[in-house]
Structures are given as C-alpha cells and as structure tokens.
Amino acid sequence: MSDLNTNMIEKYRNSFLNEVEANVEEGEWVKMCMQCGVCSGSCPLGNAWDHPPQELFMMIRAGKREEVLSSDSMWMCTSCYNCIVRCPREVPITHIMHGLAHYAKRLGMQPKEQPTAKFAQLFWDNLMKKGRVNELKLGVDLYFKVGEGMKTAMKNKDIGMAMWKAKRMNPMEFFGGHAVKDLKGFQNAIKKAEELEAARLEKHKA
Amino acid sequence: MTEVVATNETILVVGGGISGMTAAIEAAETGKRVVLVEKRPYLGGRVSQFYKYFPKMCFPTCGLEINQRRTKMNPNITVLTMAEVTSLEGEAGNYNATITLSPRYINENCTGCGDCAKVVEAEFDNEYDYGMSKRKGAYLPHVMAHPMRYVLDPAIIGTEEADKAKAACKVDAVDLDMQEEEVKFNCGAVIWATGWQPYDADKIQPYGHDRFDNVLSNVEFERMCDPKGPTGGKIVRPSDGKEAKNIAFIQCAGSRDRNHLYHCSRICCMATLKQTNYVTDALGDDADVTIYYIDIRSIDRFEDFYKKVQENDNVKFVKSKVASVTQDSDGNPVCNGVDTEGYNRYAQAHDLVILATGMEPSVDADKFPVDIVVNREGFIEADEKNGGIFAAGVASEALDVNRAVQHATGAALRAIQVVNRVASTEA
Numbered sequence: 001m002s003d004l005n006t007n008m009i010e011k012y013r014n015s016f017l018n019e020v021e022a023n024v025e026e027g028e029w030v031k032m033c034m035q036c037g038v039c040s041g042s043c044p045l046g047n048a049w050d051h052p053p054q055e056l057f058m059m060i061r062a063g064k065r066e067e068v069l070s071s072d073s074m075w076m077c078t079s080c081y082n083c084i085v086r087c088p089r090e091v092p093i094t095h096i097m098h099g100l101a102h103y104a105k106r107l108g109m110q111p112k113e114q115p116t117a118k119f120a121q122l123f124w125d126n127l128m129k130k131g132r133v134n135e136l137k138l139g140v141d142l143y144f145k146v147g148e149g150m151k152t153a154m155k156n157k158d159i160g161m162a163m164w165k166a167k168r169m170n171p172m173e174f175f176g177g178h179a180v181k182d183l184k185g186f187q188n189a190i191k192k193a194e195e196l197e198a199a200r201l202e203k204h205k206a
Numbered sequence: 207m208t209e210v211v212a213t214n215e216t217i218l219v220v221g222g223g224i225s226g227m228t229a230a231i232e233a234a235e236t237g238k239r240v241v242l243v244e245k246r247p248y249l250g251g252r253v254s255q256f257y258k259y260f261p262k263m264c265f266p267t268c269g270l271e272i273n274q275r276r277t278k279m280n281p282n283i284t285v286l287t288m289a290e291v292t293s294l295e296g297e298a299g300n301y302n303a304t305i306t307l308s309p310r311y312i313n314e315n316c317t318g319c320g321d322c323a324k325v326v327e328a329e330f331d332n333e334y335d336y337g338m339s340k341r342k343g344a345y346l347p348h349v350m351a352h353p354m355r356y357v358l359d360p361a362i363i364g365t366e367e368a369d370k371a372k373a374a375c376k377v378d379a380v381d382l383d384m385q386e387e388e389v390k391f392n393c394g395a396v397i398w399a400t401g402w403q404p405y406d407a408d409k410i411q412p413y414g415h416d417r418f419d420n421v422l423s424n425v426e427f428e429r430m431c432d433p434k435g436p437t438g439g440k441i442v443r444p445s446d447g448k449e450a451k452n453i454a455f456i457q458c459a460g461s462r463d464r465n466h467l468y469h470c471s472r473i474c475c476m477a478t479l480k481q482t483n484y485v486t487d488a489l490g491d492d493a494d495v496t497i498y499y500i501d502i503r504s505i506d507r508f509e510d511f512y513k514k515v516q517e518n519d520n521v522k523f524v525k526s527k528v529a530s531v532t533q534d535s536d537g538n539p540v541c542n543g544v545d546t547e548g549y550n551r552y553a554q555a556h557d558l559v560i561l562a563t564g565m566e567p568s569v570d571a572d573k574f575p576v577d578i579v580v581n582r583e584g585f586i587e588a589d590e591k592n593g594g595i596f597a598a599g600v601a602s603e604a605l606d607v608n609r610a611v612q613h614a615t616g617a618a619l620r621a622i623q624v625v626n627r628v629a630s631t632e633a
Contacts, residue, residue, distance in 0.1 A: 036458075036500045040551075041529025041543030042412070047551060055549045086412060086529065088463035 225599025
C-alpha cells in the first residue's frame with residue numbers, strides 16, 4: 001500500500017472513540033447516538049454550550065480528541081436530566097457529560113479557569129481532609145477562589161447569620177471541623193482506589 | 207337470532223379492515239367458507255378514514271369499494287359487524303369460536319334513508335373523525351359504510367330519542383328490543399387481522415398534543431383534509447378557525463423511541479409526504495411546509511414521491527427531531543430544537559404542527575382471547591405455536607396498505623392449507 005493510503009488510514013482510524021469507550025463513564029453508549037438532536041434541543045443551558053451533546057458525540061466519532069477534551073461544553077451540564085428522559089435511544093447523556101469532564105480533568109486537558117472544574121477540585125480537596133464536606137470552609141473557599149472574594153462573602157452575610165441562629169451552621173467548624181469516625185480507613189480506601197484508577201489509565205496508555 | 211353455518215373447514219377472519227377483507231375474499235373466492243368478524247358497525251377499518259392513498263393519491267372510495275362489493279357478492283362470506291371474538295379454543299383444524307354481537311338496534315330492513323337521524327337530536331363525539339366532529343345518536347358511520355345501515359347509539363336506548371327514531375322509520379327497521387347475543391361455531395383456521403391504532407399523541411409529553419389546540423396528530427389532519435371531514439376539507443387552526451398556511455410536520459413522533467414505540471412505523475414518512483401534497487394542492491404557492499425529520503424512510507419506489515416533494519420550493523426539510531413544542535402569545539405552536547446540519551438552535555413558530563404518530567397493534571398482547579405469540583412491540587409472530595392462527599396485515603407488523611394486502615393474501619393461503627388438510631382427512 002502506498003504511503004498516502006497508509007497515511008489516510010491512520011488519519012481516519014478512530015482511536016478516540018475506543019479511548020472514550022475505555023476511559024469515560026458510560027462511554028460505550030456514544031456509538032448509539034442517532035443524531036436526532038433531542039438532547040441538544042432539550043438542554044435548558046443549551047445556548048451556553050459551544051458544542052451541544054449531539055455535536056460532542058459526532059466529534060468523538062470523528063476523532064476530534066483535542067477539541068472535545070479541551071472543550072468547555074460538558075462542564076456546563078447541570079444534571080437536569082432532560083436529555084436522558086427524552087433521548088429516544090435511552091443514551092445516558094448526563095452521565096457521559098460528567099464522564100467526559102472527569103476524563104479531561106484527569107488528563108489535565110480541561111480549559112484553564114473553568115469555574116465548574118475549579119469548584120469540583122475545591123469540593124474534592126475539602127472532602128479528602130476530614131472524610132466529609134465542611135460546608136462552611138467550602139463556601140468561603142468558593143467566595144475567594146471562584147467568586148469575588150470579600151464582596152461575595154458580604155452579600156451572603158445575612159443568610160450565614162440566620163443559619164447560625166437556626167443552628168444550621170457552626171462557625172467553629174471553620175477551625176478544622178470534625179471528621180468521619182475512621183478517617184485513616186477512609187483515606188486508605190481512597191488511596192487504594194486512586195492506585196487502581198492510575199493503573200487502569202496506565203494500562204490503556206500502553 | 208343470528209345463525210352462522212360453519213364447520214371445521216370454515217375460516218374465521220377477525221377484523222374487517224383492508225387486510226381482513228382481502229384475506230376473507232381471497233379465501234372465499236377459492237371456494238372456502240369464511241366468517242368475517244368486525245368490531246365496528248361497518249367494514250373498511252382505518253382505510254375508510256383516509257382521504258387519499260399514497261403513492262398514487264387515489265381515493266379509498268375506489269379500492270375499498272371494489273372489495274366491499276366482492277364481499278357482498280360472494281355467498282361464501284358471512285359478515286358479522288359490531289362483533290368481537292370473546293373466546294377461542296381448540297387447535298389447528300378444530301377451533302370453537304364464541305362471538306359476542308353488540309346490538310345495532312337497526313335490522314336488515316334499513317334502506318339508509320336517514321329519517322331516524324333527522325329526528326334524533328342527541329349528539330356524540332364522532333369516532334370516525336377522531337372526535338373532531340359530532341354525530342347524531344342515530345347515525346350512518348360514514349357515507350360509504352358497508353353494510354349501508356344506520357346505527358343507534360346505545361346511550362339513547364330507553365330515552366325519548368330512541369322512540370322518536372322508531373316513529374320516524376317508515377320501513378320498520380328500528381328494533382329497540384335487540385339484545386347482545388352470543389354466537390358459537392366451529393372453524394378450522396383463524397386469520398387475525400385486527401390491525402392498528404394510532405399511537406396516543408398525548409403520551410408524547412414534550413409535544414403538547416394534550417395542551418395545545420394547534421398541535422394535531424397525522425390521523426386527525428387526514429380527517430381535516432378530507433372534504434367529507436369535520437372542516438369540509440379546509441385546512442384551519444382548531445384554536446381560532448383561521449386558515450393555516452405555515453404547517454410543520456414532526457416525524458418519528460413516538461416511533462423509534464424507547465420511551466414510546468420501539469419500532470419504526472414505516473408509514474409515517476410517506477403519510478407526511480402525502481399530507482404535504484394535500485397542503486400544496488390546496489394552497490399552491492401560499493403553502494409553507496416544514497418537515498422535521500431524523501431520516502426520511504420512503505422505501506424503494508416511493509423514493510420518486512419523496513424527490514417530487516423535495517423539488518417543491520414551498521416545502522422545507524429540517525434534519526432534526528424537535529425537542530419540544532411550546533406556544534407563543536398568539537397561540538402559534540413553536541418548534542424548539544437544534545438541527546443536525548450545522549447544530550443551529552431554532553425556535554420556529556407555525557400555524558399548525560402535525561405529529562406524524564406511528565402505528566401500534568390495536569389489541570394489547572394480554573387481551574387476546576387465546577394464547578398467541580407476539581413480539582416485543584406486540585405484533586403477532588409467525589410461530590408454529592400459534593397453530594392454525596395466522597396474522598394478516600398490520601396485526602403482524604407496521605405496514606402500508608399495499609404491503610398489508612399482500613400479507614393478507616399470504617395469510618389466506620396459509621389458512622386454506624389448514625382447512626384443506628381437514629377436508630382430506632374427513633373425506
């Protein structure tokens with residue numbers, strides 16, 4: 001076969017769809033999409049997306065790896081589940097969007113300064129410290145790292161005070177906060193899961 | 207009392223639509239005795255409710271009428287209308303059938319003069335027009351109903367209205383004492399031709415058929431386009447009666463959708479292309495038709511029909527399944543979605559939106575009076591376990607009229623083989 005032929009075969013070899021199927025949660029469903037467009041039309045935030053789900057699926061099948069994984073689109077999903085409910089093929093679109101976002105993040109390809117990605121990281125770090133989410137710390141972190149800092153904090157001052165009075169929030173939590181019963185065990189479990197995940201990722205790379 | 211002469215060499219045909227009639231006629235014309243059972247008061251089924259057939263755009267009054275005449279002229283066929291099979295027992299070559307006949311309250315004396323309908327005032331939703339018009343309590347189901355006999359609605363029995371109808375009849379055809387009756391007879395083979403019903407458009411929640419006046423299903427639109435239909439053939443908006451020019455069709459409304467019908471109903475693409483012709487014929491260059499589709503399935507020779515519609519500048523095809531229909535402040539239905547050719551977001555207002563709803567079997571899988579093998583969609587399988595029971599037409603799968611008739615002929619042949627075996631063992 002001529003070089004030109006081999007080059008063209010390489011060019012159109014759809015390794016990205018295989019990659020998505022192996023690494024993205026529910027990724028094996030991507031090939032089931034029949035491009036009817038009901039998901040895109042049903043998305044309440046649809047006009048905020050560069051590429052609606054239907055287009056993302058087509059891009060995956062067309063092998064546009066860089067464009068898909070560095071896209072802002074799947075980070076816009078708010079999990080309203082309109083698309084899943086209406087999809088004529090019962091494709092779990094919401095889950096695939098989160099799976100794609102997660103995979104892009106693992107590869108470090110997510111758009112920089114993407115607020116949803118930043119918040120997800122804050123949430124994770126917060127959870128890892130004590131094995132439970134410290135809502136007060138997460139809120140404050142959110143104000144300063146994603147929001148407008150003090151300005152955002154002051155805006156929510158009254159709500160905070162009311163929650164304190166109603167005993168829905170304890171200001172002392174800000175200094176450390178309480179942990180789950182077996183913090184060591186929790187952290188070990190997560191560490192083990194991370195090792196397994198890393199091994200799986202490494203295996204697919206090879 | 208209704209008497210039916212039947213033996214183990216008789217073929218029972220359940221359903222008097224185009225498939226059932228065809229199967230009955232084909233078997234009877236080879237000399238077999240046939241009992242044709244129909245639930246409605248007349249033969250012809252769903253086909254009688256069409257304005258025109260595709261692809262030749264001729265009227266069912268033509269093809270259907272020939273079959274009605276063949277049914278009427280053939281002494282081998284016994285027709286039972288307003289009748290349902292309530293029990294069926296036995297095996298191939300020896301079935302016992304029980305048929306329940308609902309009272310029509312009009313006997314064979316009826317000449318179809320219509321004097322009874324003139325005096326009766328009570329009105330009911332007309333099922334022939336899918337409830338889009340009213341009919342009297344004494345009525346002829348439609349202008350070419352066969353048998354050409356009036357029917358009294360059971361709701362007026364025991365009221366003054368029924369007495370008025372009886373008094374008006376000059377030929378003593380009104381029999382108010384008619385009762386439900388049961389008929390039992392033997393038969394050797396059964397052809398099941400119970401056909402289809404349109405998928406309930408109200409169930410497709412995002413399209414708002416249950417909420418918006420100007421969203422119709424394709425079977426309702428078919429009646430609207432018929433000069434004998436509820437609007438006299440005028441294409442109007444049900445909300446305000448204004449002429450509708452900007453008309454949208456939504457394909458695969460309920461079909462090929464795991465939330466509704468798993469199968470492709472096969473006929474809806476052609477039905478929409480046919481109905482597009484009604485619009486462009488009626489409005490000429492004023493017509494503004496948009497067809498929203500996933501893919502157009504105009505199989506084999508119907509491709510020409512599709513091409514002709516595509517060439518019409520007044521018809522636009524948008525490759526997209528509409529995500530939802532909303533209503534604007536002027537009562538216009540608005541189609542919302544994203545198209546697949548460019549991923550452009552649209553919110554397009556129309557005068558009228560037609561949902562191309564598909565076919566589902568008219569009998570629920572668990573409602574058959576006998577054990578029968580059906581597939582996931584509820585259509586009858588060609589399975590040896592069904593013994594001497596054979597499906598004809600849309601009872602077996604979603605088919606257009608042409609293919610249903612061919613299928614019915616095949617079913618007739620299978621039934622004939624069973625009764626021939628009976629005949630050779632009895633001889």
